Amino acid sequence: MSISRRTFLATSGLALASVSQVSGRSAFAAVPEAPSQASPLMQPPLFPKSGPDYQPVVTLNGWTLPWRMNGEWKEFHIVAEPVVREMAPGMKAHLWGYNGQSPGPTIEAVEGDKVRIFVTNRLPEHTTIHWHGQLVPCGMDGVGGLTQPQIKPGQTFVYEFQLRKSGTFMYHPHADEMVQMAMGMMGFFVVHPKDPKLHRVDRDFVFLLNAFDIEPGSYVPKINTMLEFNLWCWNSRVFPGIDHLVVAKGDRVRIRFGNLTMTNHPIHMHGYDFEVTCTDGGWTRPESRWPEVTVDCAVGQMRAFEFDAIYEGDWAIHCHKSHHTMNAMGHDVKTYIGVDQRDVRKKISRLVSGGYMPMGSAGMAEMGEMEMAAPDNTLPMMTGFGQFGPVEMGGMFSVVKVREGLARHDYKDPGWYRHPEGTVAYELRGESPPVTEAPRPSSGKAMEFKAVKPKRHGTH
Numbered sequence: 001m002s003i004s005r006r007t008f009l010a011t012s013g014l015a016l017a018s019v020s021q022v023s024g025r026s027a028f029a030a031v032p033e034a035p036s037q038a039s040p041l042m043q044p045p046l047f048p049k050s051g052p053d054y055q056p057v058v059t060l061n062g063w064t065l066p067w068r069m070n071g072e073w074k075e076f077h078i079v080a081e082p083v084v085r086e087m088a089p090g091m092k093a094h095l096w097g098y099n100g101q102s103p104g105p106t107i108e109a110v111e112g113d114k115v116r117i118f119v120t121n122r123l124p125e126h127t128t129i130h131w132h133g134q135l136v137p138c139g140m141d142g143v144g145g146l147t148q149p150q151i152k153p154g155q156t157f158v159y160e161f162q163l164r165k166s167g168t169f170m171y172h173p174h175a176d177e178m179v180q181m182a183m184g185m186m187g188f189f190v191v192h193p194k195d196p197k198l199h200r201v202d203r204d205f206v207f208l209l210n211a212f213d214i215e216p217g218s219y220v221p222k223i224n225t226m227l228e229f230n231l232w233c234w235n236s237r238v239f240p241g242i243d244h245l246v247v248a249k250g251d252r253v254r255i256r257f258g259n260l261t262m263t264n265h266p267i268h269m270h271g272y273d274f275e276v277t278c279t280d281g282g283w284t285r286p287e288s289r290w291p292e293v294t295v296d297c298a299v300g301q302m303r304a305f306e307f308d309a310i311y312e313g314d315w316a317i318h319c320h321k322s323h324h325t326m327n328a329m330g331h332d333v334k335t336y337i338g339v340d341q342r343d344v345r346k347k348i349s350r351l352v353s354g355g356y357m358p359m360g361s362a363g364m365a366e367m368g369e370m371e372m373a374a375p376d377n378t379l380p381m382m383t384g385f386g387q388f389g390p391v392e393m394g395g396m397f398s399v400v401k402v403r404e405g406l407a408r409h410d411y412k413d414p415g416w417y418r419h420p421e422g423t424v425a426y427e428l429r430g431e432s433p434p435v436t437e438a439p440r441p442s443s444g445k446a447m448e449f450k451a452v453k454p455k456r457h458g459t460h
């Protein structure tokens with residue numbers, strides 16, 4: 001793990017003054033160190049060193065916040081601060097986040113734990129943290145002005161509460177919320193069941209759905225955008241910058257996500273059906289579940305679904321709103337499908353130097369392959385390559401890679417799936433397959449379908 005440690009001794013005078021004002025406690029030896037993460041890539045899960053056993057989560061393009069035990073308290077230190085986040089190779093954004101990244105680190109603990117969370121504000125304005133979904137004493141709910149004074153720049157506040165239930169939660173500011181969430185301030189908070197056997201899975205992935213409006217060539221999000229975002233992200237990353245979800249064949253897998261954008265996201269996974277096992281409110285009862293292949297996640301909601309990874313392959317997982325699998329595009333792109341632009345091209349090429357390339361006469365797939373001149377610090381609209389060519393996706397898209405024989409905690413990218421012979425869609429060359437009469441089912445057994453390659457007549 002590439003964690004650089006910082007200490008806050010330099011500011012501890014001011015910080016501790018605020019600490020004792022808020023909590024009334026004076027027994028702290030010191031504020032715990034606040035680890036900071038420099039890498040935008042998925043870090044290995046943090047296994048518990050004490051207390052009940054659990055299968056830790058992995059955060060796509062993220063990490064879990066280390067903690068320390070102090071008596072019966074599990075202590076964490078979160079620092080709200082400006083960060084530089086790589087959104088995909090080739091583009092960096094100047095955001096606000098926590099402990100070096102946006103989103104902040106995932107907080108992980110166990111039902112029944114007493115958590116003490118130090119929050120230091122290094123932003124230029126005040127902030128708070130709200131523990132979205134957690135059952136906390138009202139004064140720990142983090143709503144600036146309503147349940148506590150805002151945390152001013154330079155101050156450290158302390159939140160203390162006992163985790164009353166297991167489940168899937170988030171944290172985010174409840175102070176100048178529109179600005180601070182538009183700037184990327186949010187994080188995941190997972191509470192594991194006290195009973196290690198309950199809701200146990202082999203792989204448990206988490207990510208937040210978030211969105212930014214960053215003009216091509218610039219670095220800072222426009223914070224008053226309400227709907228027309230141009231970067232639809234999972235954990236402040238866009239495809240092809242989003243980690244793949246690597247899974248061993250036979251694993252029980254959980255994928256958890258929370259939505260802190262301003263629209264809903266129907267999250268769709270190929271190759272499987274699955275069941276929603278956890279929502280904002282807690283675990284769903286088994287008799288309340290039904291199979292899905294797409295689950296809509298409304299604003300402010302969290303959803304977790306589970307499946308048994310029995311089918312090998314590279315399975316797409318993405319938001320089903322097609323604009324959300326696009327990267328920065330101008331909102332003034334005109335539709336030219338069916339318009340023959342050859343004549344226009346000739347005329348304009350005479351007028352401008354460097355040539356003129358009309359786009360989109362036959363759809364926009366050509367943009368997936370093309371290297372177009374673009375301003376600094378932006379990403380192609382559709383990008384990312386698979387083993388067969390351009391994937392023509394951006395934004396909220398990744399790949400669930402199910403492979404035979406992966407080690408238990410191996411999350412390394414195994415490369416592209418090697419399809420068994422005769423199981424890939426193929427181009428028909430020459431004659432179409434002969435029409436044969438379907439055999440009548442005799443014994444009432446279900447018919448088996450098999451992809452069979454016909455003999456090829458052409459050369460290839």
Ligand SMILES: [Cu+2]
Pocket residue numbers: 232264265266319320321324396
């Ligand atoms: Cu979406």
